[in-house]
Amino acid sequence: QDHLLRKVDKHIDFSFINEKVRPLYCADNGRPAIDPVVLFKMIFLGYFYGIRSERQLEREIQTNLAYRWFLGLGLTDKVPDHTTISWNRRTRFKGTNIFQDIFDEIVLQGISHRMVGGRVLVSDSTHVKANANKHQYTKQQVLQNTKDYVDELNAAVAEDRKEHGKKPLKPREEVTEDKEIKVSKTDPDSGYMIRDGKPEGFFYLDHRTVDTKYNFITDVHVTPGNVHDSVPYLSRLDRQRERFKFEVEAVALDSGYLTTPICRGLQSRNIFAVIAHRRFHPKQGLFPKWKFTFDAERNIYVCPASHELGYRTTDRKGYRQYASDPEHCKNCPLLDQCTQSRNHRKVVTRHVWEDSKDWVRNNRLSKSGKQLYRKRKETIERSFADAKELHGFRYCRLRGLPNVREQALMTAAVQNMKKMAIHLDRLEYRV
């Protein structure tokens, strides 16, 4: 009586699948299809129990009474063939948003049950090993991808230079920075990754956002493994605000997201942001940057020897440069701890959006910031752990970005369903 599938069946309404899928089926001709609800329930079963193969799934359904019951199959009913799943994936569902739609619908059901607040969100990403041998690759020259905040930054740089009485920079034609990357022969969509102390090879990145109220997963996004965490963050945040009408008040993020565009983006959206801190240690022996204090009023940096570094210019990348007077530094006793530059001139840079970063830094040190930050680990990390341990999300079952996206969305949807079913069942029991 207390089987998980009974709770899922009781508390989750799957009838929406019929409506979402209707335009993809022929209404009045041909051989009748397997009921789409049954088809998707089969897929869900695979993810619920971490059955990573469609053949294996077919065999499991044949012999498992609970699975048959969940699908509405009698003891002697024929289980649909496993290839029907892959046939539908690459024929009927190809190029559609059906998996995203289903994930979204489950989130909406969670919202209607008051299990999702949409006020405090936590995001992180994890690597998922691609279904591709790390030795099978070709090398390719690609252009460095240009960041999407580039226009905004150019405007900020122009503004900043104007304020400091500098001439505007000549607009540069095209940014053509070439780099060589490894492209997998078996799954060209994945990205080659080298990380300290971890196995290298082809990976995807799964970016997730979790609502802190009941740890409901509210967003899933997959990119190749060589894309930085922070790149898709703001657009995914906005997606949630639009799609689910979230009024986001606060977010907590891992140190990988501590970049000026994100700090700036969150501040301008009026969202209280707490981001983990990473202290960089520059070349051994040299002073770290935080030893230089910024005086906003006078627009100067003060070095550990109390010497002033004055504003010099603002460069194309948005960094203000503050330089010391080499005549003064030449005789400084701290010189060899400060700079190795041949002309004894120390240059400290400060991004034009550095103020947003300072704002985030102060948030983290505040009382509510500390509280929120502590919550981060126990929510998002647990969500990823469950996905990997329980639902087979350590490896990509399928190849190609759309397919990996399908796997990520279905894994998350199933985690949400499980959470919802168990929670609602407990509520009912109490009443």
Place this chain on the structure above:
DNA sequence: TGGTGCGTGCAATAGTAGTT
């Protein structure tokens, strides 16, 4: 490093259950 055996999803296509 190269071979073997096994398991996987995919592609091609054969087969099937409806309607006309």
Place this chain on the structure above:
DNA sequence: AACTACTATTGCACGCACCA
């Protein structure tokens, strides 16, 4: 019987564990 839109079958390339 012809046509249609599905499902089922089959063979294949690939990944991976294992072994020498």
